[in-house]
Amino acid sequence: MRTRQRRLVVAVVLAATVSLVTAAVVPPEGDARSSPRDADSVRLVPVGADEESRLWPFTGRERAFDSLTLPVNVVVEGDPGRVRALLVTGRDARWGPEQAEWQGVAPERAAAVPADDDLPWRSATGAVRYVYVDTPGPGGRWLDETLQLHDGTYFGSRHHLRLYGAPPGAGRWTAIQAHRDYWDWFRLRHTVTSLAGPQHTVERQLRGRQAVVGVTRERFANGGIRDADGWVTVVALREQRQVRRHGPLAGQGGPGVGTPDALRATDGTEGDPGTSPRLLAAALAVVSLVGAAVVARRLGSAGSTSPAGRYSTLGGALSARLRARGGATLERLRWSRVADRRVHLLAAFAVALLCLPSLIRATSLALEAVLPRQPKVVAALLYPVFAFGPPTLALTVPRRMTPEPWAVAAVGAYGVGLVVDLLGIGVTTLPVTLVVHRALVVVTLGALAAAGWGRRHPDGPGRAGRTLAVGAWLALLAWPLVGSL
Helix, strand or coil, X not given: CHHHHHHHHHHHHHHHHHHHHHHHHCCCCCCCCCCCCCHHHCCCEEECCCCCEEECCEEECCCCHHHEEEECCEEEECCHHHHHHHHHCCCCCEEECCCCEEECCCHHHHCCCCCCCCCCCEECCCCCCXXXXXXXXXXXXXXXXXXXXXXXXXXXXXXXXXXEECCCCCCCCEEEEEEEEEEXXXXXXXXXXXXXXXXXXXXHHHHCCCCEEEEEEEECCCCCCCCCXXXXXXXEECCHHHCCCCCCCCCCCCCCCCCHHHHCCCCCCCCCCCCCHHHHHHHHHHHHHXXXXXXHHHHHCCCCCCHHHHHHHHHHHHHHHHHHHHHHHHHHHHCCHHHCHHHHHHHHHHHHHHHHHHHHHHHHHHXXXXXXXXXXXXXXXXHHHHXXXXXXXXXXXXXXXXXXXXXXXXXXXXXXXXXXXXXXXXXXXXXXXXXXXXXXXXXHHHHHHHHHHHCCCCCXXXXXXXXXXXXXXXXXXXXXXXXXX
């Protein structure tokens, strides 16, 4: 048995090592290690109504073209302040940072900003990303984001927008990088799952606004990352003096503008009145009457002379029947594996691993509500539990029986727990590299459970096996943190 367990642990370690080497050699999806390093060797696209400015249609982690991350997928031809107002409030206003108030709306209406429930965008935090723009006057320069917005939660799943306003002398336009991401506890940062979905969301929300004169798609040829196809949404705004201050009238709209009600997707339940409470109550009454008639018939055939006697006879028969069946069931359970304390411990071990990922997610969301501007503090508090809680359980809880049930329970319960955690925040797709990593994680946890069982048994894998299993777990924790996943 010791030889078989050692082989299992060694296989896990070798698989993790091969995966690490592969990740170091093959760049992950969306990486741009072979991207050009100067402005003359990259493709710039014209932006803005006058098309005098040229934009590198990607974002970068640094002020360098070889740090490419995600493509720009929305461009709004208008003042950046107006774009912010349209996304946050649905109104054609401008935010005055010096006055710290909304400009272009009546004072009595400014207090009501924001007011549009269909626009869920709120201020967000996230890593800084840069875009490059070449302007006629000062020349090329790198810009960091003017504003970040999101719909969702930082430690859950969200639609995330980064807005880049045109610099002085570059016209009036705003480039937007829209994507959907979720917080990945293994990577300690967000993982992008979609680009097309958030792009369509922004496009749909802006299309029906009175301030929007048209929405088109233009080919920027910056696709190939996730589900981006290289077509960018271009939104043109009216001149602000042409916009009615009190908003659109019913049924009005310019060229290419539809009404919000016509664009709003339905869920197929419109016009369905649902189940009437009165109808439900009537059905329950009919069922109750039928049941009472059946009981009365059975009582009548019992031969009792009075209703009280008939009820007493029926109650005694039911009580005797329940006692007989309950006693037999308890007797069988007493001698079955369900009553075995070792099985109880194994079940508690599986439940703990099953619930741990979702519990950490729920705790992080609760702390986010209390500390909305301190995501690093929340991550620092919970990451040790996420990283070292499973191996601690695997090394300390298993005992008695054989190592196989503990390994299977660890693999199955923790694997299902990771899936349930992602489904709980609406994540249904993952990159292949992340799926491979998670598979190695759960298999390694099974090896740790077998090694933990061996601590109390002389025929276990021994100290060398435990060391290999712990080393594999630490390597799998380091893999996504070093940026190669």
